[in-house]
Amino acid sequence: MNMFKPYENDTESTAIEDLTLENQTDCINLYGDLQITRDQHGLQIAKELQALLNAIIAELEADPALPEKIQRTPEGETDNPFS
Template sequence: MSKFVPYKNESDVLHVGGLTIENRLDRITISGDIDLTADQAGLKDARALAQLLADVVSRLEAQTLPDRLPPAANTIVANPFE
């Protein structure tokens, strides 16, 4: 499996516990839930999350960012079933 590089593409998905982390060019989407249990499995998940967030912060700090992203553009396409 290739390394998850934040903001690199629109296709990478990472799973940590019950979390799904989706890569996008302009955002990282994290959904789901996780229990960071006081055992080796919890430690492994906590380390994975810490590394992911460190990579995200590093990537964001390395660029000039707007105050807020503009709203996504809506595109209307023809219905292929009509």
């Protein structure tokens, strides 16, 4: 696992199999798909996910000025080039 630093920049991302965590300075986007199987491999995957979530939680808890809820500007829709 690489050294993913939550909320640090708008360019970093990391992946666990087909699940991607994408950094932004005001949010973390998760997308993709992840299967945690009931075996040693599944345990390893679960621990990787836990470590990333623990890092996100620690970063949020360390912010003394953490707002109740931020207002995010939705990303613009892209016109379908095939229509």
